[in-house]
Amino acid sequence: MTAWLMYLGDDPKRVGPGYDDHRSTHYSWNSRVPNAAHVQIGDTIVLWDGNTLLGLSVIEDIQTGTGSADISSCPGCGKADIAERKTMTPKHRCWNDACKLEFEEPNVKTVPVTTYRSHYEAGWVELLGQVSGKELRALCEQPKSQNALRRLRWDDFRARVETGKNATSLVIVDKARGFIAGGHTTRMARVRNGQAAFRASLLEKFGEVCAFTGAMPAAVLDAAHLYSYSEKGKHFTFGGLLLRKDVHRLFDLGQIAINPMTFVLDVAQETRAYREYARLHCQPLTVPVDRPQEMWIQEHWAMHRAGAPQPAIPEQNIGTQTTLIA
Incomplete structure (x- = not known):
């Protein structure tokens, strides 16, 4: 390396x-x-x-x-x-x-x-x-x-x-390298085609709302794919969410995933070392999702959380999980 x-x-x-x-x-x-x-x-x-x-x-x-x-x-x-x-x-x-x-x-x-x-x-x-x-x-x-x-x-x-003072884990670098080796660069090149229309459709559907953090200015919101665009080659409105730029990167890397059973966020242990992202752990999505999105969320979870135990849901979040729209 x-x-x-x-x-x-x-x-x-x-x-x-x-x-x-x-x-x-x-x-x-x-x-x-x-x-x-x-x-x-x-x-x-x-x-x-x-x-x-x-x-x-x-x-x-x-x-x-x-x-x-x-x-x-x-x-x-x-x-x-x-x-x-x-x-x-x-x-x-x-x-x-x-x-x-x-x-x-x-x-x-x-x-x-x-x-x-x-x-x-x-x-x-x-x-x-x-x-x-x-x-x-x-x-x-x-x-x-x-x-x-x-x-x-x-x-x-x-x-x-x-190690030492202000020690910071670099596991995210390993994740990024593996992601790139798995075809991320192809996805980066291909995603530009139709991306503007894809984002516009998500803004029309969800408004200026990050699915993880809530209302945000449109300028900081990315159109995030729930599936591998490099494999599908198409933009499906039901296959995307609007995400704030930083959490979009973490989602792509699997540092943040959506539990397909509870639809709350699961933040990787090393990323929870940062207070901003630790607050997101076990929080529900801020937008409703359609049933077709469930399939992509399950695939993302299987890719990045294979064999992981179901995260516990804090008591204050019980009853607030996002309901799927039929």
Whole structure:
């Protein structure tokens, strides 16, 4: 299993014009970056800002394209090993030992590049500040590397995150990797066709209501499939629910499931470590479901809760379970 420590900050070699990185959903680079073409779908992406850990996920998809990038070089030796100085003049200095030229403005050349944009929203785990930059450097295969994309010693990194102060389980990463290996990337590509109409039909049916958390602005609601879209290839209105974006990801990963006997939520033990999601455990759905949806809910439960005991229902929830509509 390959893991990458990726720098998210101001690095002109990493991105080009038009990129809009968002740390919890997508990250971009281009072919000028060492290791650019080595990153693969299913690899773990660990983001930092040079000072501290930000979070991690598993890459679901990588889109490639073409673009251009500006290369700045020393006007003396022509090498790109230059640095801008903040307080000294001239502003730039060449770090080539055979040159060492100081100058105000570099030579700039525009060159074609291959662009890469990774997507990894489903398995994102926020870990802001839990590991220092010094520790992260030491956990790289080459601790002295200055590359924006560095290979990380995953087992050692995981042990650091899952033990000690602020220990956080990374089981969700394993779930995400298994989900991707099982065809999630195909589903991600195919789900775009007809998705807007599917979502509109669910909004018309349920209103602006998350089936797990209640009334929500439409902007944060996803159209979630109760079945594997990659297998069925169609959008069935009776096969979907509106879910808030974060609980949608957890539902896809099986970290939240719907008990088909009681229609209350079952939150996986490791996810209950987070108070926000622990509150959802054993809560009833906030919307009624049609009988055809029962089949998909049973399939999802069988996939993610095979052999699991039926969860106990808190006394205050007895009598509040959602009634199926005939």
